[in-house]
Amino acid sequence: MRSTRDAAAIDTGDKSDALRTALAASFARFRRRPTFARDIALVLTLKVLLLIALKYAFFNHPRAADMSMPPAEVARALLSSPASR
The missing domain is CATH 1.20.5 (Single alpha-helices involved in coiled-coils or other helix-helix interfaces)
Known part of the structure; x- marks a missing residue:
């Protein structure tokens, strides 16, 4: 599920911002759920x-x-x- 910020970052070609937000979301998921x-x-x-x-x-x-x-x-x-x- 993408936010509008993620979609805008991908559309404008700012890959580093999109990667940063994707890593932050992945880390947040990793912290929340015991895996x-x-x-x-x-x-x-x-x-x-x-x-x-x-x-x-x-x-x-x-x-x-x-x-x-x-x-x-x-x-x-x-x-x-x-x-x-």
Whole structure:
């Protein structure tokens, strides 16, 4: 359903104004009605924020200076196969 302003904006060739009003109407619809897409977007946003917070809280820096290891030694320990008996 178009308003007279939208129709006038399209008729005069002012596409940016028409696009702006269409985006505003779409955003207003998105805010008014709870939709499955909005719920999924909200949950994914919260998960990403939580993962970033956990990374900075627990994995950003070692607790002590003597807890760091050279990357080559870590790679060797993680990628080597266990010794068979």
